[in-house]
Amino acid sequence: MSEAVFIIVLLVAAFGAGTLGALTGLGGGVVIVPLLVLAFGVDLRYAIGASLVAVIATSCGSATSFLRSGAANLRTGMLLESMTVVGALFGALIAGWISTVAITYIFVAALLYSAIATLRTPKPNSLDAPPDALATRLRLDSILPGPSGSVGKDLPYASRRVPAAMVVMALAGVLSALLGIGGGIVKVLAMDRLMRMPFKASTATSNFMLMVTAGASAGIYLHRGQIDPQLAGPVALGAAIGSIMGAGIVARISVRPLRIIFAIVVVASGLEMLRRTIWGGA
C-alpha cells in the first residue's frame, strides 16, 4: 500500500468511525483505537495518540451544535473539567509505566462496559426535585431547551451530588488519558445518574468537556512521539468530518438499531484485541 492510498483509507475509516460515534453517542475514540490496532496493525501507543487528537476534533465538531442549541451546561462543564484534566494529567504520566498488555486489558474492560451502557435506555430524571444548596450556589441549575425552539417545552432542572460527580470525573480523566478515548460514557453516567441531569443535557455537556479532557494528555503524548502526522492527521480529519455529519443527521433517524449493531462491533473488537493479547498472532 502506498502512502497516498494509506491516507485515503484512513480518512474513510475515520469518517465512518466519527459518524457512528456521533450517532450512537459513544464518541469516535472507542472505535478508532481498535480500528487502528486490528485493521491497520498499528502499535497501541500510536493508536492512542491518534485517537486523542480525533477525540478533540470530534468533540469540537459536535460541541458547536450542542452549544448553539443551549443543551450543554457551560457551568457544569467548566466545573467538572477541572477534575477531568487533573485525572488526565495523572493518567498520561502513569501511562509510561504501565505495560501495553495491561492497558489493553483496561481498554477491553472499558469497551465492554461502554457497549452495555449504550444499550441501557435512559430513565427520565425527575425535574421538580428540591434545589441542592451547593448546586444552587454554583448556579448549576439550568434549563434544557425544548426541541427546535418550541416555546413552553423547556425543561428546568436541578443538579445534585456535585462532589461525588467530581470524584467520578477525575476517574474519567485517568481513563481518557490512559486509553486515548474521550471517556464520555463515564461522564454521562456521572451527570445522568449522580447529578440527575436530563440525559440530553448530560450528553451535550459531556461532549463539551471531552476536548479539554483529551487536550490535557495530548500534549504529553506529542512530546513522547506518540502523535505522528501521517497517522493522526488523516484520522483526526476524517473523524471530524464524520462527527459533524453524524450530529447533523442524528435527529432525523432512528438510532436504536444502530446502537445495537455498534455495541456488537465494539464487543467483538474488544474480544479480538483480548485474543491477540493473550494468544498473539494477527
Add this chain to the structure above:
Amino acid sequence: MDTAAMPDSAGSGGPRVPDDRFAHVPADRATAARLARALRFGLFAASALIALGLLWQMVTSGFSTPRPSFATFDPATTQYRSLSQTFRGLANWRPDSLTQLGVIALIALPAARVAWLLVAMASRRERLYAAICAAVLVVLVWGLVAGK
C-alpha cells in the same frame, strides 16, 4: 400589607422554585453561542492545515513511497514532537510538517477554548468560574509546553 413575606410564586400557578435560580441561563446561552462560532472557526482552520498537508504529501511523494508501518512504537521515528521541530520541518519544505502543524493546532484548541471562556467569564464578573478556567488553563498549558 407585608408583601415581602409572601413566597415568590404565590397564587400565580408558576414554577415552585424562585426564578432567580435560573437568572444566569440567558446570558450563559449567549456566551455559548459565541463560543460555538469561535470553536467552529478553530476547527476549520486546523482541519484546513491538515487537509493541505495531506494533499501536498499525496501529490509529491504519496504514490511512490510505501505506507509507514507503525507496527512497533519507536519515538525516534516521529520527527515532529514539538512546535519548534515542526517549524524546522516547514522550513525544509516537508509536507508532513504542515499536517503536524494542523494536528498541533487541534491539540492546542482545548486550551484556546478554556482561555476564551476565562475572558468571557471574567468580563461577566463571574469570579469563581474565571478562577476555575484559569486553573484548568494552567494544567493544559503545562501539558502542552512541559509535559512529557
